[in-house]
Amino acid sequence: MHRYSIGILGASGYAGRELAALVTRHPALALAFAAADSRRGETAELGGRAVTFGALEDAPLANADLIFSALPHGASAPWVHAARAGGAKVVDLSADLRPGRSPAPAGVPYGLPEIARDAVRGADVVANPGCYATAAILALAPLAASGLIAPGATITINAASGVTGAGAAPRRDLLFGEVAEDFRAYALGNSHRHGAEIGAVLATLGSDADLVFTPHLLPVARGILATILVPVTELPADPLALWRARYGAEPFIEITTEAPTLRDVVRRNVFRLTARPVAGVRRPMLQIIAAIDNLMKGAAGQAMQNANLLLGLEETMGLPA
Amino acid sequence: MHRYSIGILGASGYAGRELAALVTRHPALALAFAAADSRRGETAELGGRAVTFGALEDAPLANADLIFSALPHGASAPWVHAARAGGAKVVDLSADLRPGRSPAPAGVPYGLPEIARDAVRGADVVANPGCYATAAILALAPLAASGLIAPGATITINAASGVTGAGAAPRRDLLFGEVAEDFRAYALGNSHRHGAEIGAVLATLGSDADLVFTPHLLPVARGILATILVPVTELPADPLALWRARYGAEPFIEITTEAPTLRDVVRRNVFRLTARPVAGVRRPMLQIIAAIDNLMKGAAGQAMQNANLLLGLEETMGLPA
């Protein structure tokens, strides 16, 4: 089989390493280079293969058919442009090209394939969604389009993420001795970047509800669980019908009657959801529990869906369900 | 110093053992017996002393000045009555005497000393609050009394607890192999007993807001973190002023500008809180983050506050801040 030549920028972080492992096992891709300034010259075992990290400035951008950028927010955009100038297609995992505090650049689709598959298929560059944003938007998109959200509603999104969501750069507050046996809320007062990203995307899908997004740090390595409350105009007879109708044919979405937990999704490229009516309140509300692996459906797995679409391959290729 | 004679029923669970350790170190209490049917005859090291568990039916109730019941919900009430009949004062850590799905028995105060200190002082029996309920009610009581909660508001309480909150009886879903690296929501749809308990108590304090309470199970041994959103009529100039005014003199309450985390409170009998205005929403809201140790301020430590009050001792005795 023909193999497309793939480069990874920022390959030594958690998402970068996961990407390298996925590329290595992908039947139609070949890893051409893996750049990571902070670990240049080092070798890691990724996807069963030894991968040596090169310097960013030595990355042979022009040799690649497609480049994943897993560089830090703020540092990625210039490399995306350089990669495009060299002729490669690009999946950018940073926040640099996503909607949110500033509008997304024109012509760069938001790479949530279940929402914007056709736009991705026709693009050269894709902004890969944030991990929390993936969980929240996939949960809320069917509601946003349905008109069921109560006018003037405030949607509450509480989410908790494993530590790999914060990256692999050494930080004192992410040491095992600090995180173990702890649990913290952060970005208080609705100040997290992903809150704006979620709001901007939901607005394009028809919702003008206010959102309050509160992220938390879990003492686990991987996984995101989101607990969402949505005031609705009325309670549907089957609380799962909306999601089943919208996502029934999606290979990476699971709608369940039991509440999903991290164990259901970790190391898998899936989004899993349940929904319930809320008892004991005067106005109708739905409670949604959604789970993803922050490094898979929240980062590298979704990036691979996007790469497959950009290259004209089957979207599921290299992504065992 | 005179030492009051103390009995513990249900002494082998997590709260029971914590209580035994507190009693052992208390300058004015002496542990007369520790009953635990499931481990009768076994000896454990608690508070630096070897404690042997006796059978419940052999517990010399009449010998005790005060009895703590840490028996399971449903099993506790008859023993509370038996202990009272024997002349002992009682702190009941079960849900049997608390308000909630059924009204609390007359004359049994809800033992949250920061809310109902005087009622406890004059009583013979106290219903020790639930762990989640302690965190939520201490967080919301100043707001309930203030009139600041928006009329018709829905208050969202998301809380996550360490595993000891679920007790020490062997259960497959609480094995290390099941809980580690996982995170789960439970009691979906606002169905947890503590939700009703919180609502019933807040109603007595002046709030008629709807509550949606969602508990979660954390892969940590101890601690509860509650993330609470409250629609308010207007944002106060200083978001912490309300709590500082109400709790300024409380020895076991800490109001901080930084968000509390489990590490700030674990193994301590404190309730710790911060509050922030929520940005980016059309109607004013306050976000509250509150933390307690579920076994201390959420169970045994608070029970000791209550016991001290029942016995006419200093409320802080035996409870190092």
Next chain:
Amino acid sequence: MHRYSIGILGASGYAGRELAALVTRHPALALAFAAADSRRGETAELGGRAVTFGALEDAPLANADLIFSALPHGASAPWVHAARAGGAKVVDLSADLRPGRSPAPAGVPYGLPEIARDAVRGADVVANPGCYATAAILALAPLAASGLIAPGATITINAASGVTGAGAAPRRDLLFGEVAEDFRAYALGNSHRHGAEIGAVLATLGSDADLVFTPHLLPVARGILATILVPVTELPADPLALWRARYGAEPFIEITTEAPTLRDVVRRNVFRLTARPVAGVRRPMLQIIAAIDNLMKGAAGQAMQNANLLLGLEETMGLPA
């Protein structure tokens, strides 16, 4: 492709569930039944498929080409006989047919394929090795055969296992609240069953050294790390040469210069080892560090190697390296 019909007895434990997942994904096997008395009637998602546990006594033994027994030690042997009587081949994961305190039954090979592949190939029943025993025997077999072990030597085996090694039956001492943040030695004084199993097998391979085996319980879900000290007659020039020579062609063995850790092996069917000379001692010694996943190479993965051999399939089938 023709699919062999497979039954699993004791399918709801950790090894049983792992087996069910492997069978489900295996290209030449089909899961005929999964029996588990303690969870009969319940359904679990294993290997991406819903599997419903049946009662043991209802298991249609005669319908299966091959049966895995993951029943508890002591309870397995009668079911192995019943399965054989029904005509099925059997891989027994319990200790019932292994050498150790009593001799192994005649004609039942010890299913460590890297040591006894040919014997397994010709058999109808195989005793699948214990998890600790797998790690220790694969580490020591090349030494036992080499004559390098010092005469009269005592070999020290310290090993630590994740909690799934102790099974999924509810036990108070295996609750998250007991295991987290703890670490324990157990089976003190060289009293663990696997010590005898290791000794009996190594004796057949040419070693008469004394062994002291001390197991420990780790606060992790999966994985075994063994730290082994072997007095030798002389230090080899290349400490890894012996293992590379013996295992060079083995698909599931990795010899590395870096010390393996649990992360290198978890969820993989591999045995990974390094060895080093010991400095600062008067008599020559080798230090070996070996790691496996207790549920894969230490249980279900190895059982699948054995099943493939019994059925005349490729040994690696259904076991991605």
Next chain:
Amino acid sequence: MHRYSIGILGASGYAGRELAALVTRHPALALAFAAADSRRGETAELGGRAVTFGALEDAPLANADLIFSALPHGASAPWVHAARAGGAKVVDLSADLRPGRSPAPAGVPYGLPEIARDAVRGADVVANPGCYATAAILALAPLAASGLIAPGATITINAASGVTGAGAAPRRDLLFGEVAEDFRAYALGNSHRHGAEIGAVLATLGSDADLVFTPHLLPVARGILATILVPVTELPADPLALWRARYGAEPFIEITTEAPTLRDVVRRNVFRLTARPVAGVRRPMLQIIAAIDNLMKGAAGQAMQNANLLLGLEETMGLPA
């Protein structure tokens, strides 16, 4: 009560913070300064008090009666000399003044009070033992003095430590995402500094046995468990008699028939041990299991024992058993 003025150098690491908390609660000590270059200007809550870290070069050494140095190995010695020049007594928690690869400086006792109490009492500077070394030496000292160790024996010391033993400086390999669910051996081939420290001290106590020391990193925050095998000339009738005779009056040593685990010792300044004869071997051996909290008896707690001795206070002051 008169309070001695205390300074801490390197106060922001795990041992330094633990020391600051102990000093704050000590009835006869007052914290004069807490220096920590990497966090200068920051404030932390330690022992219930807000402590602000100053720069090392601004530390008013001459104002202190006693200084604890918890600076890194190699960086500590010059500051010990400067502190001594200013007139303060010093407890040095680094390896700089300990025996091991180089001899200890003359006149600086090795601060293991249970072994060298009188020497500490008369000194001005003390080398506080390493955490692993504390566990191993307290375990082996009674044997070394007894003549029971078999001539020419090799003693095997396997020990596992919580992550705080590696310090609080940010390191990629100590991130939660790297340590969780892992377990590693390190300093392979008997190359850890503490091995030499243990050997040097045991030699002074009468043992010329070879030692093989292998440290491991546990996914827990605190605690050390050591598993030790000692070939002996004969098995004593009571395996614990030797330790009970030697340590019976020690306030911080617990000899138990059950194997100690981390939970028995964490957050306590104790050394806890059991011993057992080894079955199934031809030559007599004792197995010892010993546990300490690496930050208490292995660092700050022991440092406080030493400080009390240097200042002429009760050795147990400020150290609740």
